Structure formats: C-alpha cells, structure tokens
Amino acid sequence: MSESQSESSFKIEAKNIDVFYGEKQVLKDVNMPIEGNTVTALIGPSGCGKSTFLRLFNRMNDYIDVFHKKGEILIDGKDIYRKKTNVEELRKSVGMVFQKPNPFPKSIYDNIAYGLRIQGINKKSLLDEIVEKSIRQAALWDEVKDNLKKSALALSGGQQQRLCIARTLAVEPSVILMDEPASALDPISTAKIEELIQELKEQYTILIVTHNMQQAGRISDKTGFFYMGDLVEFDETQQIFTNPKNERTENYISGRFG
Amino acid sequence: MNNLQRNKIKDKAFKYFGVTCTFFGIFILGVFLFGIINDGVSRINWDFLTNLPSYRPKKAGILTAWTGTLWIFGLTAIFAIPLGIAAAIYLEEYGKKSWFANLLEINITNLAGVPSIIYGILGLEIFVRLMGLGGSLLAGSFTLSLLILPVIIVATREALKAVPLTTRTASYALGATKWQTIWNLVLPASLSSIITGVILALARAVGETAPLIVIGALAYVPFVAKTPLDEFTVMPIQIFNWISRPQHGFTINAAAAIIILLAFVFVMNGIAVYIRIKAKKKSH
Numbered sequence: 001m002s003e004s005q006s007e008s009s010f011k012i013e014a015k016n017i018d019v020f021y022g023e024k025q026v027l028k029d030v031n032m033p034i035e036g037n038t039v040t041a042l043i044g045p046s047g048c049g050k051s052t053f054l055r056l057f058n059r060m061n062d063y064i065d066v067f068h069k070k071g072e073i074l075i076d077g078k079d080i081y082r083k084k085t086n087v088e089e090l091r092k093s094v095g096m097v098f099q100k101p102n103p104f105p106k107s108i109y110d111n112i113a114y115g116l117r118i119q120g121i122n123k124k125s126l127l128d129e130i131v132e133k134s135i136r137q138a139a140l141w142d143e144v145k146d147n148l149k150k151s152a153l154a155l156s157g158g159q160q161q162r163l164c165i166a167r168t169l170a171v172e173p174s175v176i177l178m179d180e181p182a183s184a185l186d187p188i189s190t191a192k193i194e195e196l197i198q199e200l201k202e203q204y205t206i207l208i209v210t211h212n213m214q215q216a217g218r219i220s221d222k223t224g225f226f227y228m229g230d231l232v233e234f235d236e237t238q239q240i241f242t243n244p245k246n247e248r249t250e251n252y253i254s255g256r257f258g
Numbered sequence: 259m260n261n262l263q264r265n266k267i268k269d270k271a272f273k274y275f276g277v278t279c280t281f282f283g284i285f286i287l288g289v290f291l292f293g294i295i296n297d298g299v300s301r302i303n304w305d306f307l308t309n310l311p312s313y314r315p316k317k318a319g320i321l322t323a324w325t326g327t328l329w330i331f332g333l334t335a336i337f338a339i340p341l342g343i344a345a346a347i348y349l350e351e352y353g354k355k356s357w358f359a360n361l362l363e364i365n366i367t368n369l370a371g372v373p374s375i376i377y378g379i380l381g382l383e384i385f386v387r388l389m390g391l392g393g394s395l396l397a398g399s400f401t402l403s404l405l406i407l408p409v410i411i412v413a414t415r416e417a418l419k420a421v422p423l424t425t426r427t428a429s430y431a432l433g434a435t436k437w438q439t440i441w442n443l444v445l446p447a448s449l450s451s452i453i454t455g456v457i458l459a460l461a462r463a464v465g466e467t468a469p470l471i472v473i474g475a476l477a478y479v480p481f482v483a484k485t486p487l488d489e490f491t492v493m494p495i496q497i498f499n500w501i502s503r504p505q506h507g508f509t510i511n512a513a514a515a516i517i518i519l520l521a522f523v524f525v526m527n528g529i530a531v532y533i534r535i536k537a538k539k540k541s542h
C-alpha cells in the first residue's frame with residue numbers, strides 16, 4: 001500500500017482492539033486495516049484469539065455474556081459498535097460462513113430465500129432470480145438445479161457448505177467472514193471452496209480463519225498471525241510465508257509449533 | 259464355565275426377563291380390554307350415542323357425555339396450547355438464567371407431578387367460587403388447562419432445546435432478529451415434537467375425572483351444553499357414575515362408554531405417533 005493512502009480507503013479497520021472474556025484478556029491491542037476486495041487470512045494456533053477477532057466484525061461475540069471489548073471496529077469508516085448500530089442491518093452487510101456446514105432443516109430453495117424473506121422480500125419471481133444467482137455464484141447450481149425442493153440436509157458436507165455460502169451471498173453482503181470453512185470437508189470440496197473464494201474476491205471483502213497453512217498461502221492476499229491474543233505479524237501473504245519478520249511467525253509457519 | 263459364557267447367559271436371562279415384563283403388561287391390558295369389549299360392544303349403536311341419560315339402562319345414552327368431552331377437549335386446547343407454548347418459548351428462548359428462572363423451572367417440573375385432584379380443589383376455589391363460573395364447561399376447561407400446562411411447557415421446551423444452536427447462529431448471522439429466528443426456524447423445526455406433546459397432554463385431560471368432580475361437574479345432565487357457561491358432564495364421569503349403580507344394565511353401558519372413550523384416546527395417541535414418525539422421516 002502506498003504512503004499517500006488515506007485511512008478512509010480501508011474497507012475494514014480494527015483499531016486498538018482489546019477483548020476480554022470476564023477477567024481474561026483474549027485479544028491485546030490488535031490493529032488491522034483491511035482493503036476492499038481482498039482476502040485476508042487469519043492464522044495461529046488454537047485459542048490464539050483469531051476466531052474471536054473474526055466474530056467482532058458481525059458482532060457474534062455479543063451473545064457471550066462475559067464478552068466485552070475496547071477499541072473500534074470500523075466498516076466503511078463507521079464504528080459498528082456505536083449505540084445506534086442496527087445489528088441486524090450490520091449482519092446483512094457482513095455475512096458469515098461457519099466451520100461446520102449449518103443449513104436450515106428446510107429445502108435448498110428455502111435455505112437461500114430465508115435471508116430475503118426475513119427482510120420482507122416475498123415476490124416469487126425476485127426470489128427465484130436471486131436463489132438461482134446465489135447458487136450459481138457458489139458453484140452449486142449444476143448439482144442441485146433439479147432438486148431445489150429437496151431438503152438441504154440430504155446434501156453432502158461439501159455441497160452443504162457451498163449452500164451456506166450461497167445463502168450468505170443471497171443477502172448481498174459486502175464483507176464475508178469465514179471461520180475455517182473447509183476444515184470439515186474432503187480435499188475435493190476444499191478445492192472447490194478455495195476456487196470459489198478466489199472468484200468471490202472480485203465482489204466481496206473476505207476474512208478467513210484457517211488452520212491450513214497451504215490454504216492461507218494459496219488464497220489470501222494478506223495474512224495475520226495471531227499468538228496468545230497478540231497480532232504478531234500482519235503483512236502481504238507472500239511476505240509472511242517467504243520472509244517473516246518475526247521468529248514466532250516463522251516457527252509456526254514452518255510447523256515447529258502449533 | 260468361563261467368564262464369557264457366564265456373561266452370555268446373563269445377557270440372555272436379562273433379555274427374557276425384559277420380554278416377560280413387557281408381555282405381562284400387555285397381557286393384563288389384553289384381559290381388561292377383552293372383558294370390556296365382551297361386555298360392552300353389543301351395546302354400542304346409534305341410539306346409545308344419541309340418547310340422553312335415563313333411569314332405564316336400555317334407554318340411557320351418552321350424548322351429553324361425549325359432547326361434554328368434546329367441549330372440554332376444545333376449550334382446554336384453546337386455553338392451554340397458546341399459553342403453554344408461549345410460556346415455554348419465553349422460558350427457553352428469552353428467560354435469562356437467574357435464581358428466579360431456576361425457581362420457576364423447579365416449580366413447573368413439580369407441578370407436572372401434582373395429583374390432579376389438587377388442581378380440582380384449586381379450580382373450585384378460583385374458577386368456581388372466586389370467578390363465579392359455577393360448575394360450568396369454562397371452569398372445567400380452565401382447571402384442566404392448569405393441569406396440563408406444565409406438561410405442555412415441559413414438552414415444548416424439550417422440543418425447542420432440540421433445535422441446534424448452530425442453526426440459530428446461522429439465522430442471526432443472516433440478520434434475523436430473535437423473534438424471526440424463533441418464528442421462521444425454531445418453531446417449524448420443533449413443531450412435530452410440540453404437537454406430539456400437546457396431543458398427549460390433551461389425551462390426559464380428556465381422561466381426567468377427579469378434578470372435574472371436585473369442581474362440580476354433574477353426573478346427570480339432561481341436556482346438551484350449548485355455551486361454555488352451561489353445566490356439563492364428561493365421559494369419565496358418566497362411566498364412573500354408571501359403574502357405581504347396582505343394576506347390571508348400567509355396568510354394560512359403562513363398558514360400552516369405556517370402549518368409546520378408549521377409542522377416542524387411542525386415535526389421539528395414534529395421531530401423535532404418526533406425526534412423530536412422519537417428522538422423523540422428513541428430517542433424515
């Protein structure tokens with residue numbers, strides 16, 4: 001990034017973030033500016049705070065009673081933790097894909113349409129159009145187009161996860177958070193998801209938590225390495241994987257711990 | 259004999275013990291059913307269903323009893339189902355974990371085990387006397403609603419609990435509010451279990467006698483109830499009344515009425531089982 005870039009050019013910005021679960025501090029003074037239409041990988045050993053960090057951006061941590069935080073999360077220049085933030089609105093623009101595929105116990109069609117229907121969109125032709133578009137975007141259309149009324153639970157794990165991605169895309173977010181989206185999938189499904197992430201980058205800003213170093217190296221533009229609540233290093237993925245500045249980053253990436 | 263053989267024998271012994279226990283229950287029920295059907299089935303005809311009660315056993319019918327049971331069934335369903343489900347949704351989805359919530363929870367579980375006649379006494383005091391409803395259908399169905407509310411609440415909460423957290427989380431992540439999530443996702447997913455619980459609870463209400471006797475339901479009602487404020491009788495009370503009479507004709511009447519009440523309850527339980535099986539198939 002060039003020196004002259006102003007702060008507002010970042011799509012997302014985490015500023016001086018401290019997160020506590022009760023007394024326990026799980027993130028320490030994390031700063032991370034993220035440009036639009038990029039893929040940012042968050043890596044680090046289990047319990048390092050990367051998932052907690054990811055869930056800050058759609059306020060999913062709010063459901064944890066003992067959670068509290070200091071610092072700011074800016075999306076499009078606005079702090080999403082302001083009092084007047086409408087959390088439901090926020091989550092329409094910041095979608096999330098979870099570790100384990102979690103389709104609703106409904107038909108494939110109804111899964112995709114769910115996010116639209118809760119917004120009061122009920123026009124059949126419009127729903128049809130968005131459902132098809134979203135499933136196509138998620139590279140699932142050819143596999144399910146004849147069975148849209150079938151239960152989503154009957155799909156394979158990899159298909160379910162692409163369905164969940166399609167469901168997220170249907171509400172047209174600008175940011176997509178992915179929490180180890182391929183960790184429960186076989187290699188072929190994983191490859192499909194990775195390919196998909198590359199395509200989605202054109203339109204969305206993506207943050208992805210992953211335990212898979214190769215995956216982070218393959219799909220991301222930037223990588224942040226977390227360790228014990230610190231953002232140890234945050235840089236171009238190329239840089240992190242070939243020439244890390246910090247010794248701990250190097251040890252983790254080369255598999256010496258974690 | 260080594261250990262393995264001994265274990266196998268124990269295994270077999272326990273299996274046969276279990277089978278014996280099961281068949282013992284079924285056998286007793288079978289004997290009972292056979293006796294009842296033998297006595298009563300020939301008495302069931304159109305007149306029996308449409309006649310008013312009478313002093314002469316051959317002329318007596320169960321019109322007032324079965325219409326009363328239908329009234330009670332319907333009214334109790336109207337009061338107890340929305341209240342029970344709403345209370346369960348509050349307790350399960352909205353209620354914060356606190357000492358008060360715990361107290362409430364313990365009380366509801368305990369209430370499910372309170373003898374039904376206690377509910378009758380409560381109904382007598384509150385609905386019949388305090389609210390001045392008398393021995394009416396309304397007082398009866400209020401009392402039975404109280405009786406089955408804990409059952410509905412407990413069953414509904416279990417059903418809601420069975421909807422996994424990951425499903426709810428996915429809904430929130432799409433921008434759904436809590437109520438949207440409950441209405442569009444949690445309730446449809448748990449509906450079949452809720453319906454099963456509700457039907458079983460209502461089947462229990464239909465078979466209750468003691469609380470209704472306490473609130474003053476009559477054994478002899480010479481008219482069909484037209485409004486919820488009318489006095490009434492129900493099938494179990496009619497049966498109870500006939501059995502306690504000396505004439506043999508009334509014993510036969512009671513047997514016939516038992517067959518009809520049993521059929522009604524069996525059909526309801528059958529529907530509950532059917533819904534459950536169908537829901538299971540759907541989710542797999």
